Amino acid sequence: xxxxxxxxxxxxxxxxxxxxxxxRYRKVADILLARSEPxxxxxxxxxxxxxxxxxRLGERASARHPEWPIDLQTLRTRHLDTAKALLxxxxxxxxAWLDAQFSQLESMLQALSTLGGPSQDxxxxxxxxxxxxxxxxxxxxxxxxxxxxxxxDARDVLVVRREELGVAVDWAVSxxxxxxxxxxxxxxRVVVTGFVARxxxxxxxxxxxxxxxxxxxxxxxxxGSPEIEIWTDVDGVLSxxxxxxxxxxxxxxxxxxxxxxxxxxxxxxxHPQTMAPAIARNIPIRIRNTFNPSHPxxxxxxxxxxxxxxxGLTTFGKQAIVSVEGAGMIGVPGTAExxxxxxxxxxxxxxxxxQGSSEHSICCVLPADQAEKAGSVLRDxxxxxxxxxxxxxxxxxxxxxxxxxxxxxxxxxPGIAARLxxxxxxxxxxxRAIAQGSSERNISVAIASKDAQxxxxxxxxxxxxxxxxxxxxIVGPGQVGRALLGQLQxxxxxxxxEANLDLRVRAIASSRAMVLDEQGLDLSKWKERxxxxxxxxxxxxxxxxxxxxxxxxxxxxCSASGEVASRYPAWLGLGMHVITPNKHAGSGPWARYExxxxxxxxxxxxxxxxxxxxxxPVITTLRDLIDTGDEVLxxxxxxxxxxxxxxxxxxxxxxxxxxxxxxxxxGYTEPDPRDDLSGTDVARKLVILAREMGGRASLEDVEVxxxxxxxLRSGSRDDFLARLDALDAPMAQRLEAARARGLVxxxxxxxxxxxxxxxGLVELPRDHAFAHIRLTDNVVQFTSRRYRDxxxxxxxxxxxxxxxxxxxxxxxxxxxxxxxxxx
Numbered sequence: 001x002x003x004x005x006x007x008x009x010x011x012x013x014x015x016x017x018x019x020x021x022x023x024r025y026r027k028v029a030d031i032l033l034a035r036s037e038p039x040x041x042x043x044x045x046x047x048x049x050x051x052x053x054x055x056r057l058g059e060r061a062s063a064r065h066p067e068w069p070i071d072l073q074t075l076r077t078r079h080l081d082t083a084k085a086l087l088x089x090x091x092x093x094x095x096a097w098l099d100a101q102f103s104q105l106e107s108m109l110q111a112l113s114t115l116g117g118p119s120q121d122x123x124x125x126x127x128x129x130x131x132x133x134x135x136x137x138x139x140x141x142x143x144x145x146x147x148x149x150x151x152x153d154a155r156d157v158l159v160v161r162r163e164e165l166g167v168a169v170d171w172a173v174s175x176x177x178x179x180x181x182x183x184x185x186x187x188x189r190v191v192v193t194g195f196v197a198r199x200x201x202x203x204x205x206x207x208x209x210x211x212x213x214x215x216x217x218x219x220x221x222x223x224g225s226p227e228i229e230i231w232t233d234v235d236g237v238l239s240x241x242x243x244x245x246x247x248x249x250x251x252x253x254x255x256x257x258x259x260x261x262x263x264x265x266x267x268x269x270x271h272p273q274t275m276a277p278a279i280a281r282n283i284p285i286r287i288r289n290t291f292n293p294s295h296p297x298x299x300x301x302x303x304x305x306x307x308x309x310x311x312g313l314t315t316f317g318k319q320a321i322v323s324v325e326g327a328g329m330i331g332v333p334g335t336a337e338x339x340x341x342x343x344x345x346x347x348x349x350x351x352x353x354x355q356g357s358s359e360h361s362i363c364c365v366l367p368a369d370q371a372e373k374a375g376s377v378l379r380d381x382x383x384x385x386x387x388x389x390x391x392x393x394x395x396x397x398x399x400x401x402x403x404x405x406x407x408x409x410x411x412x413x414p415g416i417a418a419r420l421x422x423x424x425x426x427x428x429x430x431x432r433a434i435a436q437g438s439s440e441r442n443i444s445v446a447i448a449s450k451d452a453q454x455x456x457x458x459x460x461x462x463x464x465x466x467x468x469x470x471x472x473x474i475v476g477p478g479q480v481g482r483a484l485l486g487q488l489q490x491x492x493x494x495x496x497x498e499a500n501l502d503l504r505v506r507a508i509a510s511s512r513a514m515v516l517d518e519q520g521l522d523l524s525k526w527k528e529r530x531x532x533x534x535x536x537x538x539x540x541x542x543x544x545x546x547x548x549x550x551x552x553x554x555x556x557x558c559s560a561s562g563e564v565a566s567r568y569p570a571w572l573g574l575g576m577h578v579i580t581p582n583k584h585a586g587s588g589p590w591a592r593y594e595x596x597x598x599x600x601x602x603x604x605x606x607x608x609x610x611x612x613x614x615x616x617p618v619i620t621t622l623r624d625l626i627d628t629g630d631e632v633l634x635x636x637x638x639x640x641x642x643x644x645x646x647x648x649x650x651x652x653x654x655x656x657x658x659x660x661x662x663x664x665x666x667g668y669t670e671p672d673p674r675d676d677l678s679g680t681d682v683a684r685k686l687v688i689l690a691r692e693m694g695g696r697a698s699l700e701d702v703e704v705x706x707x708x709x710x711x712l713r714s715g716s717r718d719d720f721l722a723r724l725d726a727l728d729a730p731m732a733q734r735l736e737a738a739r740a741r742g743l744v745x746x747x748x749x750x751x752x753x754x755x756x757x758x759x760g761l762v763e764l765p766r767d768h769a770f771a772h773i774r775l776t777d778n779v780v781q782f783t784s785r786r787y788r789d790x791x792x793x794x795x796x797x798x799x800x801x802x803x804x805x806x807x808x809x810x811x812x813x814x815x816x817x818x819x820x821x822x823x
Contacts, residue, residue: 007224008039008041008223008224008225008226009037009038009039009040009041009190009223009225010035010037010039010040010041010225010226010227010228010229011040011041011042011043011216011219011220011223011225011227011228011229012031012032012040012041012042012043012216012228012229012231013042013043013044013045013194013212013213013215013216013228013229013230013231014028014042014043014044014045014231014290015045015212015213015230015231015232015233016045016046016047016048016049016050016051017048017232017233017290018045018231018232018233018290019044019045019046019047019048019134019137019138020047020048020049021047021082021085022082022085022086024290025082025086025137025138025141026086026141027290027291028044028138028231028290029138029141029142029145029147031231031290031293032142032189033142033145033147034293038188039188039189040188040189040190041189041190041192041219041220041223041225042138042189042190042191042192043192043193043194043212043215043216043219044131044134044135044138044191044192044193044194044212045130045131045134045194045195045212046129046130046131046133046134046195047078047079047082047130047133047134050075050078050130050133050134051127051130051131051195053071053074053075053130054075054126054127054129054130055123055126055127056071057071057072057075057109057126058109058112058118058122058123058126058127059118059123061109061110061112061113062112062113062115062116062117062118062119062123064113064116068109068113069106072102072105072106072109075102076098076102079098079102079133079137080095080098080099082137083095083098083137083140086137086140086141087140087141087144088144090144091140091144093140094136094137094140097136098133098136101129101132101133105126105129108122108125108126109126121203121204124203124204124205124206125204127195127206128155128193128195128196128204128205128206130195131154131193131194131195131196131212132153132193132196134193135151135152135153135191135192135193135194136151138191139151139191142189142191147189148187148188148189149187149188149189149190149191150185150187150189150190150191151191152181152185152190152191152192152193153193153196154192154193154194154195154196154197154215154219155193155196155197155198155204156177156181157174157177157178157181157222158174158177158178158196158197158198158215158218158219159173159174159177159197159198159199159200160174160197160198160199160205160207161199161200162199162205166208166273167197167207167208167214167273169218169277170200174218174222175222178219178222178223182223192215192219193215194211194212194213194215194216195207195211195212195215196211196215197215209271210270210271210273210274213230213270213271213274214271214273214274214277216228216230216274217270217274217275217276217277217278217283217285218277220277220278220283221277221278221280221281221283225283226283226284227283227284227285227286228278228283228284228285228286229285229286229288229297230270230285230286230287230288231288231289231290232287232288232289232290233289233290233291234287234289235250235288235289235292235295235297235298236250236251236252236287236288236289236295236296236297236298237250237251237254237259237262237287237298237300237312238250238251238312239251239311239312239313239460239465239466240312240313240314240456240460240465240466241314241315241456244315244453244456244457244549245313245456245457245460245466247457247460247461247465247466247467247469247502248460248465248466249465249466250298251298251311251312252296252298252299253298253299253300253301253303253305254298254299254300254311254312255300255301255302255303255304255305255408256275256278256279256300256301256302257408257441258300258311258312258406258407258408258441259272259275259285259300260272260275261404261406261441261442262311262312262314262404262406270285270287270300275300279302282301282302284299284300284301285299285300285301286298286299286300287299287300304408305408305409306407306408306409306411306413307409308407308409308463308464308465309407309408309409309410309413309416309463310405310406310407310409310410310416310463310465311406311407311408311409312406312407313403313404313405313406313456313459313460313463313465314403314404314406314456315401315402315403315404315452315453315455315456316401316402317400317401317449317452318367318368318369318449319351319365319366319367319368319400319401319402319446319449320365320366320367320368320371320374320396320397320398320399320400321363321364321365321396321397321400321432321433321446322363322364322366322371322374322375322378322394322395322396322397323361323362323363323393323394323395323397324339324361324362324363324378324382324391324393324394325360325361325391325392325393325394325395326360326361326385326389326390326391326392326393327360327390327392328385328388328389328390328391329360329361329362329390329391330360335362336355336362338381338382339362339364339378339381340353340364342377342378342380342381343364343366343374343377343378345377346373346374346377348366348370348373348374348377349366349367349370350364350365350366351364351365351366351367351402352364352365352402352433352435352444352446353365353435354433354434354435354446363433365400365402365433365446368398368399368400371396371398372396374396375394375395375396378394379394382394397432399448399449399450400432400446400447400448400449401446401447401448401449401451401452402444402445402446402447403444403445403447403452403455403456403459404442404443404444405420405442405443405444405459405463406441406442407441408441410440410441410442410443411440411441412440416440416443417436417443419462419463419820420443420445420459420462422462422820423458423459423461423462423463423551423820424445424447424455424458424459425603426458426551426552426603426818426819426820427451427454427455427457427458427551427552427575428451428454428575428603428604429447429448429451429454429455429458430447430448430451431445431446431447432445432446432447432448433445433446434446450548451548453548453549454548454549454550454551455551457469457549457550457551458551458552461500461551461820462820464500464822466500467496467500467501467502468500468501468502468551468552468816468819468820468821469502469504469550469551469552470501470502470503470504470550470552470553470554470577470812470815470816470819471504471506471545471546471547471550471552471553471554472488472503472504472505472506472507472545472553472554472555472556472812473505473506473507473508473509473541473542473544473545473553473554473555473556474505474507474508474509474555474556474558475508475509475538475541475555475556475557475558475559475564476509476510476511476557476558476559476560476561476564476582477508477509477510477526477527477530477558478558478559478671479667479801480558480581480801480804480805480808481508481556481558481559481805482801483801483802483804483805484556484558484805484808484809485505485508485523485526486523486805487802487805487806487809488503488505488523488809489523489524491503491809492523495823499816499821499822499823500821500822501816501821501822501823503812503816504519504520504550505520505521505523505526506518506519506520506521506544506545506547507541507544507545508521508526508529508530508533509536509538509541510530510536511536511559511561512535512536513530513531513533513534513535513536514530514533514534514535514536514537514540514541515529515530515532515533515534516534516540516541516544517529538564538567541555542555542567542570542571542574542576545576546574546575546576551819552577552819553574553575553576553577554576554577554578554579554812554815555571555576555577555578555579556578556579556580556808556812557578557579557580557582558580558581558582558805558808559582560582560583560584560670560671560675561582561584562584562588564582564584565580565582565584565585565588565592566588566592568580568585568592568596568599568606569592569595569596569598569599572596572599572600572602572604572606573599573602575603575604576604577604577605577606577607577815578596578604578605578606578607579605579606579607579608579808579811579812579815580607580608580610580611580808581608581610581611581614581804581807581808582608582611583611583612583681583684583685583688584684585606585608586608586611586684586687586688586691587683587684587685587687587688587691587698587699588699589698590696590698593691605814605815605818607811607812607814607815608688608811609807609808609810609811610804610805610807610808610811611684611685611688612639612685612688612689612780613639613685613778613780613794613796613798613807614641614778614797614798614799614800614803614804614806614807615796615797615803615804615806615807615810616778616780616794616795616796616797616798616807617794618689618778618780618794619688619689619692621780621782621792621794622635622689622692622693622782623692625782625784625786625787625792626692626693626694630784630785630786630787631753631784631785632693632753632782632783632784633752633753633783633784633785633788634750634751634752634753634782634783635689635693635750635751635780635781635782635783636748636749636750636751636780636781636783637748637749637770637778637779637780637781638746638747638748638749638770638773638777638778638779638798639682639685639686639749639778639780639798640676640681640682640685640747640778640798640799641668641776641777641778641797641798641799641800642663642668642669642670642673642676642681642776642799643676643677643682643747644746644747644773644775644776644777644778644779644798644799645663645668645775645776645799646659646660646663646747647744647745647746647747648773648774648775649775650731650735650745651735652732652735652736655725655728655732656727656728656731656732657724657725657726657727657728660673660677660724660727661721661724664721666800667800667801668776668799668800671717672717672720673720673721674708674712674713674717674720677706677707677708677727678704678706678707678708678713679704679705679706679707679747679759679760680699680704680706682704682747682749682759683699683702683704683749683757683759684699685749686702686749686750686751686757686759687699687701687702687757689751689780690751690755690757693751693753695751695755696755697751697755697757701755701757702757702758702759703757703758703759703760704758704759704760705759705760705761707727707731707747707761708720708727709726709727709730711726712726734761737763738763741763742765742766743763743764743765743766744763744764744765744766744768744771745761745762745763745764746761746762746764746768746770746771747759747760747761747762748760748761748762748764748770769781769793773795774797775797776797776798776799776800777795777796777797777798778794778795778796778797778798778799779793779794779795780793780794780795781793782794
């Protein structure tokens, strides 16, 4: 074809959703009349659902189904009611015309029913009637508004023939007929039936699925249109299916090649065959929204815009992988030809092909409903090789989906494949087969169907087409949990705006109740929701947080529960990240600790910075020393903000018991202060550090001095708090003894490389580094081979809900950064 002069009318095409009822026909007319174009060519589809109804009607009549007359009456009533509503009582001629059309249709269907078998010519004619009705309704509505409009039945000008590759247009004949029709019917606005045409013998036919879009491209080419506008129910081409990726973004421009690639893999873009006439004449195609006509939409043209390199992603399921494997294939010419020749002869379409360079195997992805047939065909084709053991197996893997990443800018851009596979790996998705064409415009991967939506969202975020989403569950909304929820609420919008990170809290659980939310909780109202929540079920919570449609999941345990900590290996095994200030996991039974470590080896993160030093980078610093090859000889310090505050404040002017009560009121202590005063909490932190240093320490290995008198170690918390005064005398004696020697009291923990660990109250010189910390400060001193003479010190606030929550939040952001978020 020759390039169009582009002096013709703008071609508009309105789909079935745009003409679903009378109100939508009016909307279409409003759009057309608001345009300033001197000429318009308007292609319309059948009313929404009508084509399927006509196909079913023809099939039922052919099968002598007793209810086909009822179906026909339903369809007749819908069109007549629409005409009456649309034409406001002025459509007597239109209604009479529709009545005549439906009477003729009824006669045809009655003939089919009498013959008791389908007539292909009649069925094709019946299928196309919806567009005829629709175009006539729009034409008559425009005329009722005193607007210039004329009806064109495409069957009067468009001639096509069916070939092996689909419907082919007889351009010479169609152009001649169209030009003659236009010369005989000069009019500013022509309304054309989509979908329908005639074959070279003059019989009515259709253009197949997506036929109305194809009609728009054909008539745009025949008319020499400068642009074709496809009006649908979305603002344009989106980067992914919004039903699977709600965060999908509009792609303002695509090349023809990008649009073809996306459409082939099922994206809601114009079908490649539909675009062919426009591509041949280089006519831009604009996708627009009937329900948002002011939006400019997306333009598909020959222009290549390499930024961003990835324009869109799409998945389609109901596929299977069929593989032929065997050492006998290596170096044998013609094996691939035999595979695909056998499939071709069986009429089986192959979606995707992958073969390793070793030639040991060939696999292809094909529709699931053809998989067993394909397997049988290939076993027959290679029966001799299978018997001889030259081919080991022909296998079929069901439940497969294909994920395609498309963009012109991918060509020559290093790292695209790496980012794709990194995003899939981080979301726990295994890739079964890979295909990439030499154009580098498309990378396709075959994955398990159960992982398809999670994979799509993970890759979409991985290419910064949407926010990196993490589904978050929080266990233990006590003081630290409440502080964390407040910090998350304050930071959510900023993180989405600046870091492209969506931290979506979808579950909160206390020891008694939990609340689960599909979209994400409003963190300003979480307490009210939790108070009205359901009984806690941590298994159900984990299943909810690990949603199949979200790429990443994390559980944050802000409790002090050993029972909750025992669930970490299972949670990590599900691919969820675990973040916690709960010391039970890091200091509890060695078997559980090992199980956690083994689970993290498969990808998920376990972060626990806040278990030692609250928000201080104690564990991070220790890991940095070890990971860079230093040898840590000892770690010692004041590891309890509670005990730091107590002994910084204990100067004899107030009883020790009064200070304990004040610390509890300030939130510095655990709910039962004995957890702090017994030294157990400090000992747990010391075990965590010892294990980070490579030891197999356990709580029983730590020599612990408890500050709780023996008589108060058992009994209830309330009983202990009522008898706190029993601490005063012994602590006053320890203070006076230290003062007499010019020393101060501090509660210090120390672990050495050999494993010796001790926690207790010690007397230190007044100029010691541990003697001058502030209030609730923690201080940790690392002595290592590099820092032997001048130990490395980490110091800062080590107690309080806000700083502990900040440490947890920082761990969550570290996990997010490892997943690709820009924090």
